[in-house]
Amino acid sequence: MLTLLGVAAVVVGFAVRLNPLLVVVGAAFITGLAAGKSPLEVLDAFGHAFNENRFVSAAYLVLPVIGVVERAGLQEQARTLITRFRGVSVGPLLIAYLAFRQLTSALGLTSIAGQAQSIRPIVAPMAEGAVEARRGPLDPATRQRVRAFAAATDNIGLFFGEDIFVAIGSILLMVGFLAASGITMDPIHLSLWAIPTAVAAFAIHAVRLVLFDRRHGRGDAP
Amino acid sequence: MIKLGVVYGLAGLVFAAFAVLSALDRANRKRFGNAAFWGLVSLSFLAGDRLGDRGNGVLVLGLALIAGFGLLGRGAPPTTSPDERRALAQRFGLKLFAPALTLPVVVALGVLVLKPLHFGGTPLFDPKQATLISLALAAVIATGVGLVLLRQPAMSPLQEGRRLMDTVGWAALLPQMLAALGAVFALAGVGDTIGRLVTEWIPMDARITAVAVYCLGMAGFTVIMGNAFAAFPVLTAGIGFPILIRQFGGDPAVVASIGMLSGFCGTLMTPLAANFNLVPATLLELPDRYAVIKAQIPTALPLLAANVVLMYVLAFR
Numbered sequence: 001m002l003t004l005l006g007v008a009a010v011v012v013g014f015a016v017r018l019n020p021l022l023v024v025v026g027a028a029f030i031t032g033l034a035a036g037k038s039p040l041e042v043l044d045a046f047g048h049a050f051n052e053n054r055f056v057s058a059a060y061l062v063l064p065v066i067g068v069v070e071r072a073g074l075q076e077q078a079r080t081l082i083t084r085f086r087g088v089s090v091g092p093l094l095i096a097y098l099a100f101r102q103l104t105s106a107l108g109l110t111s112i113a114g115q116a117q118s119i120r121p122i123v124a125p126m127a128e129g130a131v132e133a134r135r136g137p138l139d140p141a142t143r144q145r146v147r148a149f150a151a152a153t154d155n156i157g158l159f160f161g162e163d164i165f166v167a168i169g170s171i172l173l174m175v176g177f178l179a180a181s182g183i184t185m186d187p188i189h190l191s192l193w194a195i196p197t198a199v200a201a202f203a204i205h206a207v208r209l210v211l212f213d214r215r216h217g218r219g220d221a222p
Numbered sequence: 223m224i225k226l227g228v229v230y231g232l233a234g235l236v237f238a239a240f241a242v243l244s245a246l247d248r249a250n251r252k253r254f255g256n257a258a259f260w261g262l263v264s265l266s267f268l269a270g271d272r273l274g275d276r277g278n279g280v281l282v283l284g285l286a287l288i289a290g291f292g293l294l295g296r297g298a299p300p301t302t303s304p305d306e307r308r309a310l311a312q313r314f315g316l317k318l319f320a321p322a323l324t325l326p327v328v329v330a331l332g333v334l335v336l337k338p339l340h341f342g343g344t345p346l347f348d349p350k351q352a353t354l355i356s357l358a359l360a361a362v363i364a365t366g367v368g369l370v371l372l373r374q375p376a377m378s379p380l381q382e383g384r385r386l387m388d389t390v391g392w393a394a395l396l397p398q399m400l401a402a403l404g405a406v407f408a409l410a411g412v413g414d415t416i417g418r419l420v421t422e423w424i425p426m427d428a429r430i431t432a433v434a435v436y437c438l439g440m441a442g443f444t445v446i447m448g449n450a451f452a453a454f455p456v457l458t459a460g461i462g463f464p465i466l467i468r469q470f471g472g473d474p475a476v477v478a479s480i481g482m483l484s485g486f487c488g489t490l491m492t493p494l495a496a497n498f499n500l501v502p503a504t505l506l507e508l509p510d511r512y513a514v515i516k517a518q519i520p521t522a523l524p525l526l527a528a529n530v531v532l533m534y535v536l537a538f539r
Contacts, residue, residue, distance in 0.1 A: 001415060003407075003410040003411060003412050003415055004412065004415060004416070006406075006407065006410070006412065007407075007412060007416075007446055010403075010446075010494065011446070014493050014494070017511070018290075019286075019289050019290040019292075019392065020392075020393070020396050020399075020493070020496070020500075021285060021286040021289040021290060021392055021395065021396060021399055022286050022287075022289070022290035024286070024396070024399045024400060024402075024403050025282065025283065025286040025399070027403060028402070028403050028406045031403075031406050031407060031410045031412060032406055032409070032410060034410065035409070035410035035411065037409075037410075040276070042406065043275075043276060043279035043280070043283070044275040044276050044279055045275070045405065045406055045409055046279050046282060046402050046403075046405075046406055047273075047274075047275045047276060047277065047278030047279025047280070047281065047282055047402075048275040048278065048279075048405075049401065049402035049404075049405030049406065050266075050278055050279075050281075050282045050398060050399065050401075050402040051266065051270040051271070051273070051275075051278045052405075053398050053401035053402060054230060054233075054266060054267060054270060054398065055226060055229075055351070055354055056397045056398040056401055056497065057233070057263070057394065057395065057397070057398045058226075058229050058230065058233045058267075058354055058358065059354070059357060060233070060387065060390075060394060061229070061232065061233055061236065061357065061358050061361040062325060062357065062360075062361045062364075063382075063383045063386040063387055064236065064361070064365055064379035064380060064382060064383030065321055065322075065325070065361055065364040065365040065368050065379065066322070066382075066386060067378070067379065067381075067382020067383050067385055067386050068321065068365065068368040068369065068372070068374050068378050068379050068382050069318060069321050069322055069368055069372070070307075070382065070386075071301055071302050071307075071374060071378055071382050072302075072307075072310050072311075072314060072318060072368070072372040072374060073302070073306075073307040073308065073309075073310035073311030073314065073318060074311070074318045074319070074322060075307070076304075076307045076308050076310075076311040077311040077314070077315070077316075077318045077319070080311065081316075108333065109326075109329070109330055109333065110353070111329050111333075111353050111354075111356070111357050112325070112326030112329045112330055113326060115498075115501065115502040115505055116386075116505060117322065117325050117326075118322075119502065119505070119506070120505045120506060121322055122319075122322060124506055144508050144509070144510070144513060145513075145517070147506040147508060147513075148503070148506070148508060148513040148514050148516065148517040149517050150506075151502040151503070151506060151514045151517070152490075152514055152517040152518045152521070154502075155489075155490060155498045155499070155502075155514075155518065156490065156518065156521055159483075159486040159489060159490070160483065160486065160525075163479065163482065163483060163486075169451070170450065170451065170454075170482050173451055173454060173455075173482075174454070174478045174479070174482060177454065177455055177458060177478070178474055178478060181459075181463050183467075183474050185474060185475060185478075189475035189479075190475050190478060190479045191479075192475075193475050193476045193479035193480065193536070194479050194480075194483060196480075196532050196536065197479075197480060197483040197525070197528070197529055197532060200525055200528040200529075200532065201521070201525050204521055204524050204525050204528070205521045208520060208521055
């Protein structure tokens, strides 16, 4: 029971907005000590796991090229490109991106798009441009809302597309777990049963994007 | 065979360059904080396997202390002004998209074409890490395309990369730290404790209650742990397997699949899934750290309800 103190530390630390890196290290020590480990044992375990998970941070290798194209004006280009297509408002734009992200993820191509390589340089500026083309310059609150929606659309497309691909980590985890419980499962069945939720995710988020479009995308301009 | 070590070596060199350029950046009042932070990240990539567990533990403490005491500033490498960018955008036109589109094309080629390649019985890429290796390869090629096609200065990838890295700041290391915290949680048996609490205190005599507890539990547990992978074994061993599959005869494929996706609804709502929820907020320079989560919750909650209904209908046909 005492080990749950670490979970409580994370919840409280994030809620009062302490620096999350300190919160995480603190929670690791609280959890480890509550489980009867010595401080050095916790330090070793935490250090080991940190080193084993370096692949998580290796994805920042895409930042240099994104910076280069931003320096050369990609965000501005994405913004003006979308204003040339007067018919495209922010809702349909993000719905199309959602469909693209779900379909490509379902084919296993989860890394061809993402927050750093697609949303920041291209999709978010396009979404902003689509709103600006109809409403004129954006106030900061609306701009932030549009950007947050673009980021959310990428996550939702990824999460509810990738599980349709048979060789993704979560499917392999499920197959392994079921095998350990004595159930032999062909991964294809797990992928197929991810489709109903994927359809529901598309429908729900698309409806929200249509509503978002009505509120922000249309406005006074013709 | 190309392994992850090559990617780590490249990442280590890039972060080392960020550290050196940070140290030289007189425009940043906290330049030595940045240099130390990115320098430690570089050390982790280049020499992590030789530091030993305790060495890595001390390295992590260093990162957390630099971030926690606010020693990290934001560098200001020389870059183009908004007006210059508008002019450049007009000059280059659609060419500007070429480097950004090179990324997905090379990743797709790597995953679909290079990954299956074998030479004398050994695969070209380490099959478990093919996606990340492809992504690193794509980053290198796309940078080359950008430099040549858009005639950018040779130092611009490192300086612009540093600008973006400083925009993300300490949040960049949060996903990896949280993964390590997950390992400590597992060591201490946090998951099993919560799993026991849930199964002991909530009666699950009715099928619909059991389905709801399993799906909502997957989401809630993922919110706490930051990762549906951590929640799945606990909740499935506690509820999904013994109650939904064994007792009520549910289809294991439906229970497991929709259970995992209920966990993903939780991922949309938690700051602990930092790489999906907090890092994008910094990348998009949103003042509210939780802005992306707030945009996702109204999709996540109805979808979670939809999952309960779908599992109830589909698992017990």
